[in-house]
Amino acid sequence: MRIINLPIFSVIKNHLIDYPTPINLNYFWGFGSLAGICLIVQIVTGILLAMHYTPHIDLAFISVEHIMRDVNYGWLVRYVHANGASMFFIVVYIHMFRGLYYGSYTAPRQFLWIIGVIIFLLMMATAFMGYVLPWGQMSFWGATVITNLFSAIPLVGSSIVYWLWGGFSVDNATLNRFFSLHYLIPFFxxxxxxxxxxxxxxxxxxxxxxxxxxxxxxxxxxxxxLKDLVGWITFSIIYLFFVYFLPNYLGHPDNYIPANPMVTPTHIVPEWYFLPFYAILRSIPDKLGGVIAMFAAIIILFFLPWLNTSMIRNIEFKSISKKLFWLLLANCIILGWIGGNSVEYPFVEIGQLSASFYFMYFVCLLPLSGIVENYFIISNIKK
Ligand code: HEM
Structure with missing residues (x-):
């Protein structure tokens, strides 16, 4: 049998070569393939880093410094990986907002959307655990704050936290399991x-x-x-600009201080891509309430295909939905800005308003705007 007749080649041919593609796709449709490239870059650079990294609390920090200084091109591999996480999130956020704008998540693509939200959740878990690995101050305190959130769960909260830690504080067992999962989840x-x-x-x-x-x-x-290639090249230029000229811009300087359980940093902030969710968490004064709101902000995305009541898929032709979409985007940026600020006036109040708008968009404004616009469409058809 000729090797070219093997089923694997027909699958590749069907999906990556012959796939019938609508002729009018714009550049925003290139972000899916770009996300795939980011995933591959993260896996390849991650495997290279793992060859020199040591997942032990006494060695993790210096093993990263060893990669930066002694390993051939180690600095490049590390900066590509660290900035790659940010680039991956930018790409996936644009990919998701493209889906929201053009209604790509509505029937018949609900399953596709749900898989996307699961991927998004797993990406967040992977990025969170990856940030712990260099064992700097933000690694340690970020991990402590976020894992501690589970203690808000009534009755079993503390047991869950100890179980996650593998002990009674974020320690060697925690670092080891985070390394193991950080390596594993990207393959899922x-x-x-x-x-x-x-x-x-x-x-x-x-x-x-x-x-x-x-x-x-x-x-x-x-x-x-060819069309996607334009996006890949533009993206590579931006990506490499960060790697070569601003390699630490998207990180936190405190992570160049080795983890010290006895010294708490004044501001514990997560990476920028978590900030909108962090703002929602902090907008509710009650710990359990905040945790529920933060998880609800992601879980609500699963229900999106059923919250959209519109008869028309894309919002280009719907003036109310279109305005609401831009408000949602602006609101998410405001949430991100609030998440990076300290918990004081006026940030708390702005955060509470923005968090309320976020939920209102999905629960009220999206379904209602669909119903109102359907009414106008039907009355126009009748005319
Ligand atoms: C590892 C992350 C991801 C990869 C590699 C990926 C890959 C892709 C690719 C290659 C496409 C086809 C090209 C395109 O339409 O852009 C696509 C389409 C799509 N993706 Fe993703 N994706 C990822 C994450 C997500 C997430 C997090 C969501 C939403 C929560 C999502 C929702 C969608 C939707 C709705 C479409 C259909 C677009 C359409 O036909 O209009 N994806 N994805």
């Missing part, structure tokens, strides 16, 4: 990304017009490889 994400792609190809891509039938299609190769 890779599997899910393949399921994501298969789910996409089952119904076909949405497109900027949001129409389902009668949209002309062409093969993915070579047309969309």
């Amino acid at each position: 994400i890779s599997g899910l990304a393949i399921v994501h792609l298969i789910a996409l190809h089952y119904h076909g891509s949405n497109n900027p017009l949001g129409i389902y039938f009668k949209i002309e299609k062409i093969s993915f190769y070579p047309y969309f490889y």
Whole structure:
């Protein structure tokens, strides 16, 4: 049998070469392939780092310094990996907002969206555990604050926290298991990304017009490889600019101080991509309430396909939904800004307003705007 006839090649041919793609996709549709590239870059650089990193509380910090100073191109591999996490989140956030704008999450692509939200959750877990590995001050205190949130759960809270830690504080057992999971989860994400792609190809891509039938299609190769290439090159320039010229800009200077359980930093802040959720957590004065709100902010995304009541998929043609979308985007940026500020006037109040708007958008404004716009569409058709 000729090797080219093996099923694996027909799968690759169907999904990556011949895939019938709507001709009108714009550059925002390139962010999916870009997310795939980010995932591969993170896995490859992560494996290289793991060859020199030591997951022990006495050695982790200096093993990272060893990578930076002694390993050939270790500094490059580390900066590509550390900045890669930020780049991956930028890409995935744009990918998600593209989905929101063009209604790509509505029927028949609900399953595709749900897989996406699971990937997003796993990405957050991976990034959180990765940040603990250099065992700097922010690593240690970030891990302590976030894992401690589970203690808010009534009755079993403290037991869960000790179980997560593998002891009675964030310590060697915690660092070891975080390393193990940080290495493992990206492979789950890779599997899910393949399921994501298969789910996409089952119904076909949405497109900027949001129409389902009668949209002309062409093969993915070579047309969309070339179009995606423009995004890949632009993205690489921005990515490498950070790696070479601002390698620590997106990190926190305190993480260059070795972890010290006896000294608490004045401001414990997570990485920028967690800040909107951190703001929601802190907008509620009660610990349990804050934890519930923070998780609810992500869990609500699972229900999005059913919260959208509109008859028309994309919001380009819907003036109310369109304005609400931009408000939501601005609100998420405000939440991010609030998450990076200290808990005092006026940040607390602004955070509470923004957190309320976030939930109101999904629970009230999205379903209601759909109903109102449907009414206008139907009355226009009747005319
Ligand atoms: C590892 C992370 C991810 C990878 C590698 C990935 C990959 C892709 C790829 C290659 C596409 C097709 C190209 C495109 O439409 O952009 C796609 C489409 C899509 N993705 Fe993702 N994705 C990821 C995360 C997510 C997340 C977190 C969500 C949402 C929560 C999501 C929702 C969607 C939706 C709704 C589509 C369909 C777009 C359409 O047809 O209009 N993805 N994804």
